[in-house]
Amino acid sequence: MNGRFLPVCRQDMERDGIEQLDFIYVTGDAYVDHPSFAHAVISRVLEDHGYTVGIIAQPDWKDEKSITILGEPRLGFLVSSGNMDSMVNHYSVSKKRRKTDAYTPGGEMGKRPDHAAVVYSNLIRHTYRKTPIILGGIEASLRRLAHYDYWSDSLKRSILLDSGADLISYGMGERSIVEIADALAAGIEVKDITYIAGTVFKTKDLSLAYDALALPSFEQLKADRIEYARSFYTQYCNTDPFSAKRLTEGYPNGIYVVQNPSQMPLSQEEMDRVYELPYMRTWHPMYDEAGGIPAISEVKFSLVSNRGCFGGCSFCALTFHQGRFVQTRSHESLLTEAKMLTEDADFKGYIHDVGGPTANFRHPACKKQLTKGVCPNKQCLFPKPCKNLIADHEDYLSLLRKLRAIPKVKKVFIRSGIRFDYLLADAKDDFFRELVEYHVSGQLKVAPEHISDAVLSKMGKPSNDVYQKFVKKYKKLNEQCGKKQFLVPYLMSSHPGSTLKEAVELAEYLRDLGYMPEQVQDFYPTPSTISTCMYYTGVDPRTMEPVYVPINPHEKAMQRALIQYRNPKNYDLVYEALMKAGRKDLIGFDRKCLIRPRRMEKSAAAGSDRKKTSGGFAQKNNQKNQRPQKKKTIRNVHKKKG
16 A cells, blocks of 8 residues: 555545545645645554545535545545634735645645635535534634634634534544544444544533533623633643543533543654654645645655644644643654655755754653643743753754764754743753754744733743843854854734833834844734633733733734834834834934934925025025115215215
């Protein structure tokens, strides 16, 4: 079975001797058989357990026949919007339609619908009335219970109800999808599959949700945003597989949506197995004519070494999707994959990345997490590193050294996020020094996000003095290594807690730094993050204290413009923001000013001065001209008299 793509048409099924597929995976992405694409991972995992899987990639949602091309599966349909949430894929934070889609042949936009998981599932249900449908992927995972939908500015119910699907396999899904497949293969009806970790099901029989916490009903959540904040934080505190409780959420007509605790983390051996399955590691040949799939360029020569993140940033959905427990691959597995990359005809000697959500997390945050999981209401790094935190880069450093030693490898870069506060918490400088010396391609991208401690506290990020300490040390190490490498800070505007005052402070910091970022991320309220909950409710769900939220699009535009105050296109917005913030002192010709006065005001002032000046000269000239005239007149008078 090795060395071939999964079936995408009837001819492929005949090639593999398959009369009826066990599962059909319907995805909003083009088919790329690479371990960085969820549809490839889940399909190959099922195949590894003896199930046959076909792929229907980007079906025409306006044509019912598009999801019948492989026939009806024996066990069920698997549905995902793709590697990205379809709404984020389609729209910028200003809700403007994006022009390209990196997960579509040739980057063409418009090959998947909005809310793709719901649309695909309803399309399938209209054609196959009784065939089980299991939702998965980021879109379904983050909408598994009632959630705020930024694009419609409304509270939406669980995606399980809107889609007509039977189950959600949330999170990374390798364990739960195999258990679901085994249950279906054993003849268990999908409505009776209510016991699998990492799944969400619907029922009218609450006795199936034993030992559960009852969340407020959907009607209560719609009526009171504060109730939603409380409900959200209960969900947030029940994401860990070791300690989480089962959750229930009530809907009209006696329907309940039940979330089982998440699946247990994969062992290192299991992680290795997932990434060593027989992927073709490229897009399906049917996309060659269109130029292939742009998204693969970012991952083709990169290595995924971990998953999960205990960083706990408020604006990140990883807690709800991958979880806070860090899982890793072995050195042997990563080295084998790296050597495979060097044999690729397009390999130029550069491994682009070795990381995951946070590159320098290579083990759980502390020993307690191995048996008891993460603390439900405490963070490992925020507001300061926990006293139990194991800040040690020895394993990661050892891995990088081995990768650098592989023949044909010229350079190993680290492009996924480095958590700089965790880096500083390590008493040893070995990793930091080698990071600077070997693993930076001229610029190191880091994410301080802001410089105001008031905003950073809402973001779940370390205080600004920690970042400044990191910057100072980075510069020192560069000097010691004889390097001239720079830091590229990722910054975010309009996050909850940021008023125009804090936005101006950030602009002043950039002025003093002498740096204007080319790109700025305006806060994007995506489902299932603490920051989005703040945005919708106006309170911090962790403390229930009120939070200032910049919601008005014009104010958001001003905050964004302040970060790029040097851009002439932003002048009017920056001017207005400074006036509203009471910072007229930053408009002028002093080196501390952000912008100069308006040209029209300058011209008007200059014109006024010229008018006064020219008026004075005119008056003097007139007087001069008049004096001779008067003298002449007098002389004439005297002549006449004489």
